[in-house]
Amino acid sequence: MVLFGGTGDLVMRKLLPALYQAHAAGSLNNNGRVLALGRKDWSREQYLAFVEEHARVHIKEYFDVGQWQHFCERIDYYRLDASDAAGYPGLAEKLAGHPQRVVVCYLATAPDLFAGICENLAAVGLNDKHVRVVLEKPLGHDLASSNAINDAVAKHFAEDQLYRIDHYLGKESVQNLLAIRFGNSLFEPLWRREWVRDVQITIAEDLGVESRGDFYDGTGALRDMVQNHLLQLLCFVAMEPPASLDADAIRDEKLKVVKSLRPFTPDDVLNKTVRGQYKSGAVGGRPVKGYLEEDHIPAGSRTETFVAIKAEIDNWRWAGVPFFLRTGKRLQERVAEIVINFRDVPHKLVPGPSGLPANQLVIRLQPEESIRLHFMAKAPGDSLVLQPTYLNLDFHEMSRSRRADAYERLLLDVIRGSLALFMRRDELVEAWRWVEPILDTWETATTPPKQYTAGSWGPAASSALLSRNGVAWHEES
Ligand SMILES: NC(=O)C1=CN([C@@H]2O[C@H](COP(=O)(O)OP(=O)(O)OC[C@H]3O[C@@H](n4cnc5c(N)ncnc54)[C@H](OP(=O)(O)O)[C@@H]3O)[C@@H](O)[C@H]2O)C=CC1
Numbered sequence: 001m002v003l004f005g006g007t008g009d010l011v012m013r014k015l016l017p018a019l020y021q022a023h024a025a026g027s028l029n030n031n032g033r034v035l036a037l038g039r040k041d042w043s044r045e046q047y048l049a050f051v052e053e054h055a056r057v058h059i060k061e062y063f064d065v066g067q068w069q070h071f072c073e074r075i076d077y078y079r080l081d082a083s084d085a086a087g088y089p090g091l092a093e094k095l096a097g098h099p100q101r102v103v104v105c106y107l108a109t110a111p112d113l114f115a116g117i118c119e120n121l122a123a124v125g126l127n128d129k130h131v132r133v134v135l136e137k138p139l140g141h142d143l144a145s146s147n148a149i150n151d152a153v154a155k156h157f158a159e160d161q162l163y164r165i166d167h168y169l170g171k172e173s174v175q176n177l178l179a180i181r182f183g184n185s186l187f188e189p190l191w192r193r194e195w196v197r198d199v200q201i202t203i204a205e206d207l208g209v210e211s212r213g214d215f216y217d218g219t220g221a222l223r224d225m226v227q228n229h230l231l232q233l234l235c236f237v238a239m240e241p242p243a244s245l246d247a248d249a250i251r252d253e254k255l256k257v258v259k260s261l262r263p264f265t266p267d268d269v270l271n272k273t274v275r276g277q278y279k280s281g282a283v284g285g286r287p288v289k290g291y292l293e294e295d296h297i298p299a300g301s302r303t304e305t306f307v308a309i310k311a312e313i314d315n316w317r318w319a320g321v322p323f324f325l326r327t328g329k330r331l332q333e334r335v336a337e338i339v340i341n342f343r344d345v346p347h348k349l350v351p352g353p354s355g356l357p358a359n360q361l362v363i364r365l366q367p368e369e370s371i372r373l374h375f376m377a378k379a380p381g382d383s384l385v386l387q388p389t390y391l392n393l394d395f396h397e398m399s400r401s402r403r404a405d406a407y408e409r410l411l412l413d414v415i416r417g418s419l420a421l422f423m424r425r426d427e428l429v430e431a432w433r434w435v436e437p438i439l440d441t442w443e444t445a446t447t448p449p450k451q452y453t454a455g456s457w458g459p460a461a462s463s464a465l466l467s468r469n470g471v472a473w474h475e476e477s
């Protein structure tokens with residue numbers, strides 16, 4: 001595995017810890033090697049010392065000195081300016097070995113380097129069928145730039161060599177969603193417009209932009225989270241049963257969903273979307289700065305740190321069922337969940353609480369993974385009155401063994417050559433096509449994003465978006 005951007009934050013926080021865990025779990029082939037690349041003039045020892053400092057912080061309680069030393073035997077460092085073709089013959093020489101070896105080139109750099117890296121790899125023959133390329137997000141800034149990157153990469157690599165990563169698809173509970181939907185006969189008949197009132201998908205973060213102000217200000221929440229993670233989750237909820245678990249069978253079904261999303265007109269953007277930006281407040285009792293006071297954020301920036309959207313899917317299964325999507329930084333808590341609200345009973349025979357959906361399926365992805373089915377049952381006592389209760393599947397309680405992190409799972413999939421949890425180019429194109437009218441309308445809007453207090457659930461307009469549709473966000477109902 002060749003890590004372009006081998007000294008960067010993503011490699012330190014996610015990729016090397018994930019590879020370490022895979023090593024410690026015995027999931028890596030004994031011959032597996034990691035070659036980290038960067039421009040710094042470091043020796044292997046200097047690199048390993050740098051990595052260990054970060055690894056201790058990010059691997060936390062699973063860091064074991066013995067395992068770590070063993071893992072380090074797999075790692076090497078090579079100085080390379082990725083944009084300079086002159087360094088690549090040396091790289092090819094370093095990788096020369098068994099002709100059948102699988103080489104995974106993980107491009108953990110800014111995307112403007114991707115085209116050059118692929119061209120340089122091809123020039124030294126590092127694009128044969130044993131080479132796989134992992135492309136990190138964001139893959140472009142809009143449809144045109146995404147197409148430009150994909151075209152440049154496609155000149156040298158076939159589509160089945162390309163692994164466009166979305167780490168949300170590596171989360172255990174996202175795969176559990178597939179297992180639950182297609183492994184039980186109970187849900188399928190209910191999983192449609194006749195029985196589902198609305199679907200809510202939330203990825204809320206309590207963190208702010210941290211040290212990524214520069215990157216974030218040019219990106220915003222719509223490109224950073226909605227165009228990829230939220231749309232992918234929506235696809236997994238809404239797609240038809242695929243014919244098999246083959247990568248293309250799954251990706252074909254997801255593509256149909258994105259293509260069925262109703263396009264936004266400028267008026268829809270006004271009425272069906274909310275963009276917000278956090279101002280100072282408190283998160284978990286700790287005072288925090290507003291977005292405009294964060295490092296590297298230009299004065300008066302209008303970049304959104306919160307998005308809520310009413311999405312509609314124009315197909316037979318989902319016509320008329322709103323899918324509410326929401327994400328934001330500096331919200332009240334870190335939580336990612338999918339809530340399926342089922343329709344109410346047609347006639348309320350037994351009295352009970354009003355305003356609550358009788359049945360909800362809450363699939364929690366993080367911080368802890370669980371699936372909760374809410375329903376009504378008789379309240380204890382003399383009278384026949386309903387009270388809400390639930391059945392809970394707590395995956396942590398069910399198995400206390402360590403759960404593979406999303407990156408660990410996806411890296412192993414790349415090594416095994418499984419593309420099912422990676423995005424195909426046509427999916428990406430359609431996702432950009434859908435978000436672009438929103439981006440365009442926001443960029444020309446005369447009004448700034450709506451402010452919300454850090455530590456809240458976003459701007460009041462977000463609750464109003466749902467109440468106009470006669471519903472409320474899960475935590476408000
Ligand atoms: N950090 C995160 O949590 C996430 C990051 N991403 C994406 O991953 C990518 C990397 O992000 P991140 O790690 O945060 O970024 P960093 O800025 O921390 O790291 C960038 C890396 O790129 C390397 N680099 C830059 N220019 C060159 C060059 N010409 N030749 C060789 N190496 C070069 C740098 O190495 P050096 O300076 O040593 O040469 C450094 O290792 C970005 O596209 C980001 O959007 C995606 C999801 C999450």
Ligand SMILES: O=C1O[C@H](COP(=O)(O)O)[C@@H](O)[C@H](O)[C@H]1O
Pocket residue numbers: 205224336
């Ligand atoms: O891709 C990204 O995801 C993270 C959130 O990921 P999570 O697994 O911690 O929920 C987000 O903070 C970051 O801005 C974004 O680029």
